[in-house]
Amino acid sequence: KLQDAISVFIQDQSNRLHELAVAHDVSDKQVKDILGLKTHYHKECHMQLRNVIVHVKSKELNEGRPSGDKYSLEEIQNIIDNDPAYKQLSAEEEQDYIDQLNEYRALKMSGARTNNMSAARDAVAVMDRISKELHALRDRAGIYATVLMVRGHVNDQVQSTWIATDNAHKFWEDRLSLALDDVAHQFEEWACNEKKNISEHEDLASLQKQAAAIMMSKLCMFFLYSFSFISADVSSGRATGRMDLTMNYQNYEKAIVLVYGVKLDGWPEGLPFLAPSHMHTVLEVRSLRDALVTGACHWKKLNRRELEDLRTDIQRRSDAGEVIGTVGKKRSDAGK
Known part of the structure; x- marks a missing residue:
């Protein structure tokens, strides 16, 4: 049977991948990533009109309300379902709603965080994602990369950090006689003390x-x-x-x-x-x-x-x- 044959093939493939990982002293996941069995890039999903309408209605109903008195998602969806106006939207109205959501998303992506703590958490999360992507790209394409991140103001709580694939950090020591920690420290001084960041x-x-x-x-x-x-x-x-x-x-x-x-x-x-x-x-x-x-x-x-x-x-x-x-x-x- 075809299904049985496919099951055997998948099992054989898994065993072979494990043998390769053991032979080269790497994890099974790293071998799978190199072979491209995992998708690293995802296309951005198109907006669903339903989600667009929910966003607009949520903003309309909940703006200015205290946190304990806001409408829930289920309540907002019920209101939309019972409102015939949303079933007869013109193309212009639909586009206007989509533009509102696009503007909101752009603000979420590039807008300043409300406090230093949330900004620091955002920075850590993004750097972690960048680190994973760069190391996966190293496995697939054999690249070398260095990324430096420092705070832009002395009052920020973002911790200076750096990412280097493989032994890329040796470049700074061999060619510039600087450890990456020293480079990050000088970069931070330049950004904070000399006020070179864009906002300044x-x-x-x-x-x-x-x-x-x-x-x-x-x-x-x-x-x-x-x-x-x-x-x-x-x-x-x-x-x-x-x-x-x-x-x-x-x-x-x-x-x-x-x-x-x-x-x-x-x-x-x-x-x-x-x-x-x-x-x-x-x-x-x-x-x-x-x-x-x-x-x-x-x-x-x-x-x-x-x-x-x-x-x-x-x-x-x-x-x-x-x-x-x-x-x-x-x-x-x-x-x-």
């Missing part, structure tokens, strides 16, 4: 640098994940194989969108499309910086149809006499 730097020049750096780092990361380390010239099909991306605001449509097939989506409303260094108020640059940090403004990949539509639109505007981007100054020796 809200002046115009610092915000401009932050916005520009975040924008380019997100563009590079977008290419790493979307194009497998290759920056492609979408219009011609060429691939440079290099991450030598440079932002070009003056010729954005031609030099960025058409060449790389991506665009900035969610640029803050009412904010002129300029390089951060050309913005002249803290409010403008901060709104851009915050939008980039939360993901409200992000890089989006365009499909072939969208690129063709843009190329056609640029040609139409150019034929109508509009100057697209900036025209380079003509060389004095041109034509000679």
